[in-house]
Amino acid sequence: MRLILLGPPGAGKGTQAARLVEKFDIPQLSTGDMLRAAVKAGSPVGLKAKAVMDAGGLVSDEIVVGIISDRIEEADAKKGFILDGFPRTVAQAEALDALLAKKHMELDAIVELKVDEDALLARIENRARETLAAGGTVRADDNPEAFKVRLDAYRVQTAPVSAYYASKGTLKTVDGMLPIDGVTKALDKILA
Ligand code: AMP
Numbered sequence: 001m002r003l004i005l006l007g008p009p010g011a012g013k014g015t016q017a018a019r020l021v022e023k024f025d026i027p028q029l030s031t032g033d034m035l036r037a038a039v040k041a042g043s044p045v046g047l048k049a050k051a052v053m054d055a056g057g058l059v060s061d062e063i064v065v066g067i068i069s070d071r072i073e074e075a076d077a078k079k080g081f082i083l084d085g086f087p088r089t090v091a092q093a094e095a096l097d098a099l100l101a102k103k104h105m106e107l108d109a110i111v112e113l114k115v116d117e118d119a120l121l122a123r124i125e126n127r128a129r130e131t132l133a134a135g136g137t138v139r140a141d142d143n144p145e146a147f148k149v150r151l152d153a154y155r156v157q158t159a160p161v162s163a164y165y166a167s168k169g170t171l172k173t174v175d176g177m178l179p180i181d182g183v184t185k186a187l188d189k190i191l192a
Contacts, residue, residue, distance in 0.1 A: 001020075001024045001026055001079070001080040001082075001108050001109075001191065002080045002081060002105060002106065002107045002108050003020065003080070003081070003082045003083065003107070003108060003109050003110070003111065003191070004082075004083045004086075004087070004107060004109070004110040004111070004165075005017055005082060005083065005084050005111055005112075005113065006110065006111065006112040006113070006158070006161060006162055006165075006171075007112055007113035007114070007115060007176055008115060008117065008120060008151060008154045008158075009120065009124065009147065009150045009151060009154060010115070010120040010121075010123040010124045010127070010147075011113040011115045011120070011176045012113055012115075012123075012176055012180065012183060013084050013085070013113060014028075014030065014084060015180060016113070016180075016183055016184060016187060017030070017082045017084045019184050020082050020187070020191075021082065023188075024079070024080060024082075025079065026076075026077070026079050026080040026081050026082060027076050027077055027081050027082070028081075028082045028084055029068065029071055029072070029077070029081050029082065029083050029084065029086070030084040030085050030086075031059075031064045031067060031068065031084075031085045031086040031088075032084075032085045033085075034067055034071070035049050035053060035059060035064075035067075036053075036139075039053065045063055045067070048060075048063065049063065053140070053141060054140045054141060054146065055141075055146060055149060056141050056145075056146035056147065056148070056149030056150040056153065057149060057153060058088060058089070058153050058157060061089055061091045061092050061095065064086055064088070064092060065092060065095045065096070065099070068083070068086055068096070068099075069099050072103070072105070073103070080108070083096075087161055088153075088157060088158045088161065089157045089158065089160075089161065090160050090161055090164050092161075093161050093164050093165070094164075107170070108191075109172060109190060109191055110165045110170050110171050110172065111171075111172045111173070111174055111187065111190060112162050112171060112172070112173045112174070113173075113174055113176030113183065114173050114174065114175055114176055114177075115176040115177055116177055117151065119177065120147075120151065121144060121147060124142055124144075124147050125144075127142060128142045128143070172190050174186040174187055174190065
């Protein structure tokens with residue numbers, strides 16, 4: 001199962017991806033998680049990415065395409081993978097098409113979680129509160145200022161990615177405003 005989950009920040013991609021990981025026994029490949037790990041490790045990629053990530057902007061296509069191209073070759077991705085947070089620009093979607101063709105791999109589904117934008121800031125604030133309550137560390141970009149920039153980046157650069165797949169006839173949509181279990185059910189139906 002090779003799957004792309006699309007949707008704005010706070011749409012619940014991470015939550016649903018975690019469930020799909022269990023169901024299909026495939027890894028969730030989140031470029032955001034991988035970049036945060038690189039920042040934490042202080043690697044050259046992390047050093048380059050940190051400032052732009054903290055501000056809510058997008059890391060260069062070259063960096064993220066390189067990360068994904070290497071990652072999908074790893075042994076745990078043999079049975080498939082869930083892309084979460086990638087592709088985030090049409091250039092990344094085109095690069096993904098090219099690299100999958102080169103590797104003789106095909107996508108099984110591209111699903112967008114559709115959500116009401118007004119609800120997103122409340123979701124992000126809630127995520128920050130729950131993380132703090134659980135004794136965790138809140139993401140540097142989970143604050144209203146950076147979130148606004150992330151949402152703007154989504155509208156300008158990532159919404160066209162959905163249009164890109166829709167024009168190829170391969171985009172499926174799920175109502176991301178349903179309760180978490182309802183979204184999972186809708187996804188199960190699409191992926192059955
Ligand atoms: P996320 O965890 O998906 O919300 O990503 C957090 C941040 O990582 C984003 O705001 C970007 O700065 C960066 N990032 C993650 N994925 C990508 C991507 N595919 N292209 C560019 N930047 C990305």
